[in-house]
Amino acid sequence: MPLAGVAGASVYFPLGLLVLGAAVLVAVRRDWLDASLLLSPLPAALVWVIEVHRAGGLRSAASGLNAPSGMLGAIFLCMALATVLYLRAGTRNAKFTILVGSAIVLASATSMLIDPNAGLLMLGTRGVLLVGFLLSPALVSRHA
Numbered sequence: 204m205p206l207a208g209v210a211g212a213s214v215y216f217p218l219g220l221l222v223l224g225a226a227v228l229v230a231v232r233r234d235w236l237d238a239s240l241l242l243s244p245l246p247a248a249l250v251w252v253i254e255v256h257r258a259g260g261l262r263s264a265a266s267g268l269n270a271p272s273g274m275l276g277a278i279f280l281c282m283a284l285a286t287v288l289y290l291r292a293g294t295r296n297a298k299f300t301i302l303v304g305s306a307i308v309l310a311s312a313t314s315m316l317i318d319p320n321a322g323l324l325m326l327g328t329r330g331v332l333l334v335g336f337l338l339s340p341a342l343v344s345r346h347a
């Protein structure tokens with residue numbers, strides 16, 4: 204049975220990355236800010252996967268996800284609110300500010316879930332990496 208999981212993951216993840224890459228390229232051709240918005244849920248989804256793994260997986264009888272699930276739910280609701288604000292924003296500067304500002308706040312919250320004892324340096328490093336990740340479509344748009 205574990206072999207089937209490995210085989211499924213070896214097909215699923217490369218195919219998922221291919222679909223994500225194609226979607227980002229389509230969005231970058233339209234506007235790189237839209238491509239950044241498309242990428243914004245990925246860090247929170249990664250935190251969710253990490254927390255599920257720490258709790259023993261989806262099929263585990265342990266209820267280790269009870270504590271972080273409320274926080275993750277709140278983070279995803281805040282991401283939805285940030286997306287609505289982004290879509291309602293009138294100017295590019297407002298969209299950029301909403302995207303980066305909400306990403307930094309939500310990265311701080313998700314970082315606290317991953318490692319609650321992380322210091323300010325680690326939190327800052329994760330924030331810089333997230334902003335770099337979200338602004339990477341701007342670099343792709345220059346070459347596309």
